[in-house]
Amino acid sequence: MNVSVKFCGIDFPNPTVLASGYLGVTGASLANCINNGAGGVTGKTLFMEPRPGHPNPTVLTFPGGLINAVGLCGEGIKNGIHEFKKFREMAPDAPLIGSIAGKNLKELIEVAEIMDTYPVDMIELNLSCPNVDDEMGRPIACDPLMTRDAIKAVRKVVKKPISAKLSPNVQNIGIVAKNAENEGADAITAVNTMGPGMLIDIKMRRPILSNKVGGVSGMALHPIAVRCVYDIYKAVQIPIIATGGIMNGKDAIEMILAGGSLLGIGCAITANDLNCFTMITDKIREYMKEEGFTDISEMVGLAHEI
Amino acid sequence: MLVFKIKKVIDEAPDVKSYVIEHKLNAKPGQFVMVWMPGVDEVPMSIGLQTDTEFTLSIAKAGDCTALMHEKLSVGDKIGIRGPFGKPFTFEGKKNIVLVGGGCGTPPMLNLAQVATAKGIKTTVLLGGRTSEHLLFEKTFKELGCEIKVATDDGSKGHKGYVTDLLKKELEKGEVDCVYTCGPELMMVTVARLAQDFNIPSQVSLERFMKCGFGICGQCCIDGTGLRVCKDGPVFDGEIALKHQEFGKYKRDSAGLMIGLDGCALDKNL
Structure with missing residues (x-):
């Protein structure tokens, strides 16, 4: 059984990829995920300048998964080079995706130009964080035309493969994905968190997150993410990093059948810690054996053949 | 998130106060909790004395949040607790x-x-x-x-x-x-x-x-x-x-x- 994936020319030994925002603050932490079985990793989203993010509480669990308003903290693209170098020392050949964003299109282009020179295999454009609306307005990925313009502009300055990370909070995600493809995106990462949502503590009688609202992920997001991946697979030819509430092997297989080639993993860490990467890959192998598949690529998008 | 009222405040030393909370936390020595002071911050805090009915947070004034805790928190005020989290001290076989x-x-x-x-x-x-x-x-x-x-x-x-x-x-x-x-x-x-x-x-x-x-x-x-x-x-x-x-x-x-x-x-x- 072959579970390795060739994705935009990059060799992933297995389909699990640490999703952006999880354990991506330092290069050593990303390498630790590789050592624990991740097929690849995505760094934390970087802007031009360092950002402290929102004050705590920023990350909370609830019975449906996670809600977070970390607020895109990060050390800034220029300081970030140390972490990518550290990662490369510790994991020379492992696939590394650099995630970037900008306060506006001009900044996004500048950050993209810098990231293109870094030792990353692919660049993910985070067009879809729902936690910074007050500061930056609606996410780019919530508007098909803004998405088109962003991909077009970044494509001009970036040689490395680009994946557009999309938001589930849209009317028709297929159109957004198609626009990204038309302007030269090499892949789609779907999806970012949904919402925003809110949790209120009944004894304190106030929202718990300091930002009041935050993106919802985990089990609550999963069925929505599956539908988004399904719709995107129908709309475009480029491959998909399917992300959203993959907690176990069954969820992962569901995402592959919907059309995902790689699997973004995050919330599963809360359930099985860093073993989750190996557990998910093992479960996929077991399924392939039971169902008679020899290569994982044979399974991608099979839910569409009905 | 668990929310508790502070039962007792003890001045331990210059810049150190203990806050006693009525709750069986069942933490192991060395574990910590995240302590939420609404509108201010949420910070990791180690756990002091524990009994079957109470636990104590002994908090040193070390930053903006802990300074505000010292200034504002008194008996009857509410704080939020997440945890306990983390790996504890171990002492199997030690004498x-x-x-x-x-x-x-x-x-x-x-x-x-x-x-x-x-x-x-x-x-x-x-x-x-x-x-x-x-x-x-x-x-x-x-x-x-x-x-x-x-x-x-x-x-x-x-x-x-x-x-x-x-x-x-x-x-x-x-x-x-x-x-x-x-x-x-x-x-x-x-x-x-x-x-x-x-x-x-x-x-x-x-x-x-x-x-x-x-x-x-x-x-x-x-x-x-x-x-x-x-x-x-x-x-x-x-x-x-x-x-x-x-x-x-x-x-x-x-x-x-x-x-x-x-x-x-x-x-x-x-």
């Missing part, structure tokens, strides 16, 4: 242990002493502080049946000098089978190195900026291995801690930028 507490790192030593003495483990506590006023919980450690030795910077009580001088003397006796420490990081580096020199295991409790508290956000990962202080720690074997290039050298702020242990900008030559 004769030494605890080294420095300043605001002393509270988790108190909980450790509680459990260790209840198991019949011979427990010696070495306390350090700037002056005799800054020595924390001396009386409580004594009541638990620990042997106490103290060191002060100004010599106002006990040995004049570092608490680690006292540790060296203890280790020279050759009867100790594990050393536990929590306090200023440079002190913990010295403790771990001394224990290593004497070929005795040690356990240190690290502190880093945290967000989630349960091992997913990556804010508290330490350079060398990328291990998470909140999930793989906060208690680490001293030998393992010493292998981390950042132990005793630097930490990270909320943005993930490397800063000095004193919170100031990092010397670029490090």
Whole structure:
């Protein structure tokens, strides 16, 4: 059984990829995920300048998964080079995706130009964080035309493969994905968190997150993410990093059948810690054996053949 | 999130207050909780004394949030608690242990002493502080049946000098089978190195900026291995801690930028 994936020319030994925002603050932490079985990793989203993010509480669990308003903290693209170098020392050949964003299109282009020179295999454009609306307005990925313009502009300055990370909070995600493809995106990462949502503590009688609202992920997001991946697979030819509430092997297989080639993993860490990467890959192998598949690529998008 | 009313506030020392909460927390020594003060912040805090009905948070004024806690929190006020989180101190098979507490790192030593003495483990506590006023919980450690030795910077009580001088003397006796420490990081580096020199295991409790508290956000990962202080720690074997290039050298702020242990900008030559 072959579970390795060739994705935009990059060799992933297995389909699990640490999703952006999880354990991506330092290069050593990303390498630790590789050592624990991740097929690849995505760094934390970087802007031009360092950002402290929102004050705590920023990350909370609830019975449906996670809600977070970390607020895109990060050390800034220029300081970030140390972490990518550290990662490369510790994991020379492992696939590394650099995630970037900008306060506006001009900044996004500048950050993209810098990231293109870094030792990353692919660049993910985070067009879809729902936690910074007050500061930056609606996410780019919530508007098909803004998405088109962003991909077009970044494509001009970036040689490395680009994946557009999309938001589930849209009317028709297929159109957004198609626009990204038309302007030269090499892949789609779907999806970012949904919402925003809110949790209120009944004894304190106030929202718990300091930002009041935050993106919802985990089990609550999963069925929505599956539908988004399904719709995107129908709309475009480029491959998909399917992300959203993959907690176990069954969820992962569901995402592959919907059309995902790689699997973004995050919330599963809360359930099985860093073993989750190996557990998910093992479960996929077991399924392939039971169902008679020899290569994982044979399974991608099979839910569409009905 | 659990929300509790503060039952009692105790002034322990200059800039250290204990907040007693009526709740059976069931934390193991060395674990921590995230303490939420609405509208201000949520910070990791080690757990002090615990009983079947109460637990205590002994909080040193160390930053904006803890300063506000000291100023605003009184009996009857509500605070939020998440946890307990993290790997605790372990003492299976130990018979004769030494605890080294420095300043605001002393509270988790108190909980450790509680459990260790209840198991019949011979427990010696070495306390350090700037002056005799800054020595924390001396009386409580004594009541638990620990042997106490103290060191002060100004010599106002006990040995004049570092608490680690006292540790060296203890280790020279050759009867100790594990050393536990929590306090200023440079002190913990010295403790771990001394224990290593004497070929005795040690356990240190690290502190880093945290967000989630349960091992997913990556804010508290330490350079060398990328291990998470909140999930793989906060208690680490001293030998393992010493292998981390950042132990005793630097930490990270909320943005993930490397800063000095004193919170100031990092010397670029490090």
